[in-house]
Amino acid sequence: MNNLYGQPLERELAPLMDKLLLPAVVxxxxxxxxLFTNPVNYFFAWVDxxxxxxxxxxxxxxxxxxxxxxxxxxLVSITVHGAMxxxxxxxxxxxxxFLLLIQVIAxxxxxxxxxLLVGWGTILYLLIxxxxxxxxxxxxAEELIIKMNQGVYWGALAIGVIIFFLVSYTIIxxxxxxxxxxxxxxxxxxxxxxDANRRLQASQETxxxxxxxxxxxxxxxxxxxxxxxxxRQHQYGVSGFFLLFNIKxxxxxxxxxxxxxxxxxxxxxxxxxxxxxxxxxxVARLESDEFAGWVExxxxxxxxxxxxxxxxxxxxxxxxxxxxPRIEFFISVVAFPEEAASTDECFRKAxxxxxxxxxxxxxxxxxxxxxxxxNMEAELRMRKLLERAIENQDFQIHxxxxxxxxxxxxxxxxxxxxxxxxxLGSVSPSDFVPVLNKxxxxxxxxxxxxxxxxxELPLLKEKIGQDISxxxxxxxxxxxxxxxxDYIIDTINAHNIVAKQVTLELTEDVFxxxxxxxxRIITRLRVxxxxxxxxxxxxxxxxxxxxxxxxxxxxxxxxxxxxxxCCDKKSFGLFSSICNLAQILDFKVVAEGVESQEQVDELKKxxxxxxxxxxxxRPEPL
Numbered sequence: 001m002n003n004l005y006g007q008p009l010e011r012e013l014a015p016l017m018d019k020l021l022l023p024a025v026v027x028x029x030x031x032x033x034x035l036f037t038n039p040v041n042y043f044f045a046w047v048d049x050x051x052x053x054x055x056x057x058x059x060x061x062x063x064x065x066x067x068x069x070x071x072x073x074x075l076v077s078i079t080v081h082g083a084m085x086x087x088x089x090x091x092x093x094x095x096x097x098f099l100l101l102i103q104v105i106a107x108x109x110x111x112x113x114x115x116l117l118v119g120w121g122t123i124l125y126l127l128i129x130x131x132x133x134x135x136x137x138x139x140x141a142e143e144l145i146i147k148m149n150q151g152v153y154w155g156a157l158a159i160g161v162i163i164f165f166l167v168s169y170t171i172i173x174x175x176x177x178x179x180x181x182x183x184x185x186x187x188x189x190x191x192x193x194x195d196a197n198r199r200l201q202a203s204q205e206t207x208x209x210x211x212x213x214x215x216x217x218x219x220x221x222x223x224x225x226x227x228x229x230x231x232r233q234h235q236y237g238v239s240g241f242f243l244l245f246n247i248k249x250x251x252x253x254x255x256x257x258x259x260x261x262x263x264x265x266x267x268x269x270x271x272x273x274x275x276x277x278x279x280x281x282x283v284a285r286l287e288s289d290e291f292a293g294w295v296e297x298x299x300x301x302x303x304x305x306x307x308x309x310x311x312x313x314x315x316x317x318x319x320x321x322x323x324x325p326r327i328e329f330f331i332s333v334v335a336f337p338e339e340a341a342s343t344d345e346c347f348r349k350a351x352x353x354x355x356x357x358x359x360x361x362x363x364x365x366x367x368x369x370x371x372x373x374x375n376m377e378a379e380l381r382m383r384k385l386l387e388r389a390i391e392n393q394d395f396q397i398h399x400x401x402x403x404x405x406x407x408x409x410x411x412x413x414x415x416x417x418x419x420x421x422x423x424l425g426s427v428s429p430s431d432f433v434p435v436l437n438k439x440x441x442x443x444x445x446x447x448x449x450x451x452x453x454x455x456e457l458p459l460l461k462e463k464i465g466q467d468i469s470x471x472x473x474x475x476x477x478x479x480x481x482x483x484x485x486d487y488i489i490d491t492i493n494a495h496n497i498v499a500k501q502v503t504l505e506l507t508e509d510v511f512x513x514x515x516x517x518x519x520r521i522i523t524r525l526r527v528x529x530x531x532x533x534x535x536x537x538x539x540x541x542x543x544x545x546x547x548x549x550x551x552x553x554x555x556x557x558x559x560x561x562x563x564x565x566c567c568d569k570k571s572f573g574l575f576s577s578i579c580n581l582a583q584i585l586d587f588k589v590v591a592e593g594v595e596s597q598e599q600v601d602e603l604k605k606x607x608x609x610x611x612x613x614x615x616x617x618r619p620e621p622l
Contacts, residue, residue, distance in 0.1 A: 014067045021059040024074060028052035044084065051077040071110065075118070078102050083125065087138070099126065214285040216263060217270025222292070225284030229294045230343050232282075239336060240280075240296040241303055242346035244354045246330040248363055250289035253327070255511065262289075265327065268317050272310070292347075307331065307365055330357040332366045339368055352376050359434065383439050385421055386432060390444050395419055397452055398619035399460060402471070402590060402612045405603060411610055412469040412503070413460060415453045416619045417445075437477065446478035450488075454495040454502075459622050461501075471503040471533060476510040485524040492530070499529030503554065507535050511546045519550055526551065533590070537578070547585060555582045559593025562613075566598045572605075579607040 032048035054077065058070055082098030099122045106118035132138040212224035220228065232238055247253070247265070254262040266289065273283035273291065280296040295303065311329075318327070332353035340346040349368045356375075357366035389395065399413040419427045436442045453472055460470060478484065492499055504525065511518060522532050533554035534547075538561055557578055564571040575591075582589045591603050594613030603611060 018059075018062045018070075020074065021055050021062060021070065024077070025052050025055040025059060028055060028077070047081065047084065051081070071105075075102060075105060078105070087129075214270070216266055217285045218274055219270050219291070220282070220284040222284060222286045225282065225286075225292055225294075226343055228282050229346075232294065232296065233336060233343060238296060239338075240294055241298065242334045242336055242340065242350050243293040243295070244286075244332045244350045245291040245293065246354060246358070247289040248328040248330055255515070261322070265318075265322065269314065272313055272317060276310075292350075303333065304365065328363040330354055330363060330366070332357055332368065334368045349373070379435060379438075382424070382427075382432065382435050383441070385423060386419075386435060386439075386441055386445075389419060389421065390441060390448060393448050393452070394421075395445075395448060395452070396621055397449070397456060398621050399464075399470075400612060400619040401464065401617040402610050403616050405591075405600075405608055405611050410464045410468060412471060413464060414471040414473075414505070414612065414619075415449075416473075417449045418619075418621075433475075437475065440477075442475045442477045443481055446475055447487075450474075451491060451495075454491065454497055456622055457495075457497055457501070463622060469501045469503050469531065471505050473505045473535065476507065479504075479506060479510050479521070485521050485528075488525060488530065489528045492528075500531065503531040503533050505533045505535040505556065508537070508539070511550075515546055515549055518546075522550055522552075526553070534587075536592075547581075552585075552587050554590060555587045556590040556592055556612075557608075559613075562591050562593050562599055562603075565602045566596070572602060575603075575608075576606045583607050 028048045029052040032045045032052060036042065036045045054073060058065055058073055062070070078098050078101055082096075082102060085098060102122055103119050106115045110118065129138070212221055213219070214221050229242070232240070250262065250265075253265065266285070269291065270285065273293075277283055282294040284292050286292050295306075298306070314327075332350045334340045334346050334350045334353065336346055340349050349372075352372045353366045353368040356372055357363075360366075396418045398416045398418050400416060401410050402412045402414060403409070404411045417429060419429075419432055421427055433442075436445050450472060453470060457470055461468060488504070489499075492502060526532060531553040532551075533556055534552050535556045536558045537555050539558040555578070557575065561571060561575045561578070565575055566572075579589050588609045589607065590610040590612060591608050592612055594600060594603070594611045594615050596615055599613075600611065600615065
C-alpha cells in the first residue's frame with residue numbers, strides 16, 4: 001500500500017492528512033488529561049497519551065512519512081479508541097462517534113475496496129456488541145448511568161463530537177473544493193472542446209466546399225452532383241428530367257476572344273444556374289463547358305418553356321461586348337425513370353443524345369431515343385474495325401486532279417483516303433473520319449495515309465506529270481501533336497521526295513488553338529519547302545484574325561460558295577471578294593466542288609487560280 005490511489009486525488013488529500021495530525025495530537029492529549037482526573041480511567045488516559053505521542057511524531061516527520069502510513073496510524077488509533085470506548089462505556093461513551101469517524105476517514109482516504117472493508121468491519125463490530133449485550137455476555141453497571149451526571153464524561157463526549165465535526169468538516173470541505181475545481185476545469189475543457197468542434201466543423205465545411213464545389217462557377221462538381229441526384233432518385237415515386245448542357249464552339253471563344261473571356265462566360269452561367277437552384281432543381285459543372293442539370297415536378301411543356309427562359313436570361317446577363325457572335329448551347333434531355341432508371345444510365349443516355357446534337361449541329365433540345373443506342377453500338381463496332389484496319393493498313397488512296405483554270409492543265413492532285421471494309425463494305429469518309437477523331441485514332445491513321453501517299457507519289461507523277469504537287473489532308477489532332485513538323489520533314493526526306501511537291505491541307509478547326517503556336521509550326525514546315533493550304537474556307541469560323549497572322553500558300557474555297565455562283569449574284573460577289581482578298585495576301589485560290597461548265601465560266605471571271613470537282617475528274621486510285 002505504498003500508493004493508495006496512484007492518481008491526482010492522493011496529491012490533494014496528502015496536505016489534508018497533514019492538517020489532521022496536529023488536531024489529533026491536541027484532541028488525544030486533552031482527552032488523556034481529562035481522563036487522568038479519575039483514577040478509574042488511567043488506562044484510557046495512557047492510551048490517549050500514547051496516541052498523542054504517535055501523532056506528534058508523525059507531525060514532525062510528516063515530510064518523511066508517506067501518505068499510507070499516516071492514514072493507517074490515524075485509522076488504527078481511532079479504531080482502538082472507539083472499540084475500547086464501546087466496551088467500557090457502551091452507548092454512553094464516544095465509541096459510536098469514533099466508529100462514524102472511522103467510516104468517514106476510510107471512505108475519503110482509502111481506495112474503494114479498503115473503504116468498504118473498513119465500513120463493513122465497523123458494522124460487524126456493532127452487531128457483535130449487540131449480540132453480546134443481548135445474550136447478557138456483556139453487562140454494563142448501573143454506575144454508568146450515575147456517570148451521566150459527571151461533567152468529565154460529558155467533556156469526553158464533547159471532545160469526541162468536536163473531533164468528529166472538525167474532521168468531517170475539513171475532509172468534506174477539501175473534497176468539495178477539489179470537486180469544484182474539477183468542475184471548473186471540466187467546464188473550461190468543455191468550452192475548449194466545443195470551440196475545437198466548431199472550428200473542426202467549419203474546417204470540414206470549408207474542405208467539403210473546396211472538394212465538392214467548382215471554383216469558377218460556384219456550382220457543385222460532378223462528384224457532389226452525382227451524390228445529390230442519387231439521393232433524390234432513390235426516394236419512392238420521384239420522377240424528373242436529367243439534362244446535359246454544352247456551349248457550342250467554346251474552344252473557338254477561347255481561341256478568338258481569349259481564355260479570360262471564356263472564363264467570364266462560364267462564371268455568368270454559374271451565377272445564372274445558382275439562381276435556379278432549389279430542392280427540385282440541381283445544376284452542376286462537370287468539366288470545361290459541360291454542365292448537368294436535374295429537375296423534378298415538371299412536365300415536358302414546362303421543361304421546354306424553362307429552357308427558353310434560360311436562353312433569354314443568359315443573353316440578358318451577357319455584357320454588350322459578348323452579345324456577338326451569339327453563344328449557343330447543345331442540350332440533351334433524358335426522362336427519369338421512363339428512359340433511364342439510374343444515375344449512370346442518365347449520364348450515358350444523355351451523353352449519347354448530346355453527341356448526336358453536336359454531330360448534327362442542332363442547338364435545340366435533343367431528346368434521347370432508343371435508335372441512338374443502336375447507332376452507338378454500330379459506332380463502337382466501326383471503331384473496332386478501324387483499329388484492326390489501322391493495324392493491317394487496310395486503306396487505299398484515291399486521287400482527284402486539280403486543274404489550272406487559265407491553262408486547263410493538271411497542276412496537281414488531292415489525295416483522299418478510302419476504306420473498303422470486309423464487314424461493312426465501302427465506308428464513306430464522312431462516316432469513318434468522325435469515329436477516328438472521337439476515339440483518338442486519327443494520329444496513327446494519319447501517319448499510315450501520309451506515308452502511303454509518299455510511297456505512291458512517284459507513280460502519281462508518272463501518271464499526271466512530274467511537276468505536280470500532291471495535297472494531303474491533315475487533321476487538327478495530327479497537326480497539333482508534339483513533334484508533328486519534325487515527323488513530316490523527316491518522313492519526306494526518308495522517301496527522297498521534293499518538299500515543294502507536298503501540300504498539307506488544314507481545316508479552319510486547327511486555328512481554335514493558340515495562333516502563335518500554329519504560326520511556329522507552319523513557319524517551320526514552309527521553311528522546309530512544304531506548302532500549306534487552308535481547306536474548306538468559309539465552312540467554319542472564317543476570320544481575318546488568323547489569316548492576317550498566318551502565312552499560307554493556298555486557299556481552298558468551300559463547295560457551298562461555288563454551288564450558286566451561276567444563278568446568284570451575291571454568291572458570285574462573295575466568291576470574287578474572297579479571291580481578291582487572297583490575291584492581297586498572296587494566296588493561290590482553289591475552287592472546290594465544280595460540277596458544270598457554267599460554273600467554270602463564272603469562275604474564269606474571277607482571279608481564281610485552280611478548280612477541282614467531278615466536272616474534271618472523280619477521285620480514282622492509281
